[in-house]
Amino acid sequence: MPMQQGEVLKNFPQAMEQRQFQVYFQPQVDFARREFVGAEALVRWIRPRAGMLQPSAFVPCLESGGLITQLDFYVWEEVCRFMQAWRADPQMPALQSVSVNVSRCDIRGENFCARLAAILERYGxxxxxxxxxxxxxxxxxxxxxxxxxxxxxxxxxxxxEMDDFGSGYSSLNMLGELPFDVVKLDKGFVDRCTCGERGRLLLGAVIDMLRQLELGMVAEGVESRGQAEFLAAHGCPVQQGYYFSRPVPAAAFCEMLRRPATG
Structure with missing residues (x-):
């Protein structure tokens, strides 16, 4: 049953204390090489009796209630803890990176950069x-x-990374103003642009532009082999989506990494 904002804010402190928030990982795959190259970290609220809540059910409430930064730092710490363990395990393949979400509230906060750097230093x-x-x-x-x-x-x-590229109207303007390294192509943009000839031409042109700007790319929301093949053929081999895997808990993600990426 959905939670109202007041209920979310009321239950948040206890949920944090009891570590009810769990980090899930969705792999990022180089489709051309069939290799895992990274992952995106996503948070789930696992309530003891009421079950799992997706981020859409609580993140907006925490943002408007001024608590999202507390959760974000918790998630980043968890991600670093997992990465430290994976790097120390000789049976685990090297994982280049994990992408984490940053809220506008985080950016406004005091000492954001220093606090984030301290977490990484703590885990080496x-x-x-x-x-x-x-x-x-x-x-x-x-x-x-x-x-x-x-x-x-x-x-x-x-x-x-610029997330949700193509979901609005300001993407191109932002690329000219902000020093991003990677662009994540929005799922809706990928869907729209892979279902018709004009869309495919547009998507191919956008990928070519990003390559000329020497920006990395990740296509989100890939749900079919046809989408994966089209994106790879046009210069965007790094992809994530249900075609490869849904977001999974850390233990399942570890097992996934030990197997070859398929698609």
Missing amino acids: LPAGALHLEVTESACAQEGPKLLETCRQLREMGFVL
């Missing part, structure tokens, strides 16, 4: 191990503050 990880995803909407709303923060993060060695 380089800054490049975390790819920081900022949504297109946050880019449009935060303006100068985001630009200042992005520049500082890049100087520290973090990799910045």
